[in-house]
Amino acid sequence: MPLLKVKDLNATTQVWVWEITETFDELFQSVALKDVSLARVENMKSEGHQKGFLSVRRLLMEAGYTDFDLYYDEFGKPHLREEARSKKQESRENTGAKHISISHSHDFSVIVLSDVNIGADLEILKDKTLKLAPRFMDVSHLANLTAEDQLIKATVVWGIKESVFKIKNEIGISFKDDIFESEFNLSDKKCSVELRFNNKVEHFDIVFDFIKNYVFVCAFEAS
Structure with missing residues (x-):
């Protein structure tokens, strides 16, 4: 059961939930990773952490983004690239979120996308x-x-x-x-x-x- 739910937290904020039931290989083959992300996965000692990392990338795909649209600042906080948000704003499906927060624990991962600053x-x-x-x-x-x-x-x-x-x-x-x-x-x-x-x-x-x-x-x- 991969994508478990998508829920509106308010008018401008959505949470996306993934239940991790796949093997590492199934998740790895389902996403495209930029070089820095591939290196991070390869250096993780725990398969659980690897699967959490990859399932977050699957959630990004479900939300209309990819790993290439995500970056982290010097404090480790995730952000969506401006050009990715602009493309979403041009789409009729939804508007481009300005903020993202990410969390995963054991068998579940979540991302929250919002027009306002959030932490999840x-x-x-x-x-x-x-x-x-x-x-x-x-x-x-x-x-x-x-x-x-x-x-x-x-x-x-x-x-x-x-x-x-x-x-x-x-x-x-x-x-x-x-x-x-x-x-x-x-x-x-x-x-x-x-x-x-x-x-x-x-x-x-x-x-x-x-x-x-x-x-x-x-x-x-x-x-």
């Missing part, structure tokens, strides 16, 4: 996240929850902080000391966040959802 994260539910929760969040937010919901909420909070960091991508940001999520219920599937860093307060809107035993989170700069 995908996390599998694992006990280790809950054990590490005191290092990255206010654990009082887990009070009065079942053990299962504590794990889910801790994973959502980790994804929230990863997503905000992907937008800002600044050295020195502390997940626990600088990024503060508002109180929320898992059924809300949204919350707000403050980033208090370098004597400045910035606000972000968060949406999250669940894909099997994974948590998907996307952060938007608040307007």
Whole structure:
């Protein structure tokens, strides 16, 4: 089951989800890679990482782009080339997205395409996240929850902080000391966040959802 879903997060933002069921060879033969990407794949020691990398390229193809349209800046943040966006804007199928965020975890990959700056994260539910929760969040937010919901909420909070960091991508940001999520219920599937860093307060809107035993989170700069 390759392309699992395409979902609108808002009027200008779409998430594309890929479930990785293919072999490495099947994925490798289905994409065209520029030389730098081919070198990256060849140097990856884990087949899981290789398949995650290749499945992201398949998602780009599903969205009308290719690996040749993607590049990374000096901080490792992905971008779509201007000429690729212009071609999409000329297409009747959809407009050219200005921003992209990428994440993959184990058997799933996601890309988010948007007209606004976004950060996305995908996390599998694992006990280790809950054990590490005191290092990255206010654990009082887990009070009065079942053990299962504590794990889910801790994973959502980790994804929230990863997503905000992907937008800002600044050295020195502390997940626990600088990024503060508002109180929320898992059924809300949204919350707000403050980033208090370098004597400045910035606000972000968060949406999250669940894909099997994974948590998907996307952060938007608040307007």
